Amino acid sequence: MPDVPTPKAARLQKPSWRDTRLLVGVLLVLAATVLGSLTVAAADDRVPMYAANGPLLPGQPLTPERLTRVDVQLGDRAAGYLSASAPVPQGSFVLREVRPGELVPRSAIGAEGDVRVQPLTLRVEANSAAPLLVGSVVDVYVNPVREEGNRTGRDFAGAELALESVSVAGLPQTGGSLAGSQADRAVQVMAPKDRIRDLIGEIDHGARVTLVPVPGSRLRNDT
Secondary structure, eight states: OOOOOOOOOOOOOOOOTTOHHHHHHHHHHHHHHHHHHHHHHHHOOOEEEEEESSOBOTTOBOOGGGEEEEEEOOGGGGGGBOBTTSOOOTTOEEOSOBOTTOBOBGGGEEOGGGOOEEEEEEEEEHHHHTTBOTTOEEEEEEEOBOTTSOGGGTOBOOOEEEEEEEEEEEOOOOTTOSSSOTTEEEEEEEEEHHHHHHHHHHHHTTOEEEEEEOTTOOBTTOO
């Protein structure tokens, strides 16, 4: 019987860098890595903006201490807010309330001459002031004394809305140092300049002042 040649076992060979399939695989991995990086970079289009550190109240100077930097995605809306890529504009004042953590709209700041409010300290019933915080927003009602009534008898004509949606700027600890009973409390609000004179006149004639928080205002008992 003739000898049948025994086939030799094929040995596995190490892939060579010159192997076309290996080169194609490496190029595909590199392409996927670059494409992924570009996709992530394109998606992360956040920009630095200023947000309020605490309540920003009308009439306050806008200083760096009142602001914090946040990186946010705003797209085309970025132009409407104060960018943190530049220093805080010098001589800027707050024109309307900005709540803590909110981005600062450019429309909420301006020059000192644009400010239309001044701090006014009112004497109110302590219970009325108890839930208030700096930054609370209130309506101010005055209840004038009847001209024909007896002031000592507290004969009032009826409450009238004197100031609408004004910010509480301070809660001075004055105790009983001002005129009024021990149950009274001083509250400083940012009142429109053109209303201060009339309001002081009414108070000087014995009107009683009551503060009513507007719906959604920040209060002490909020959780």
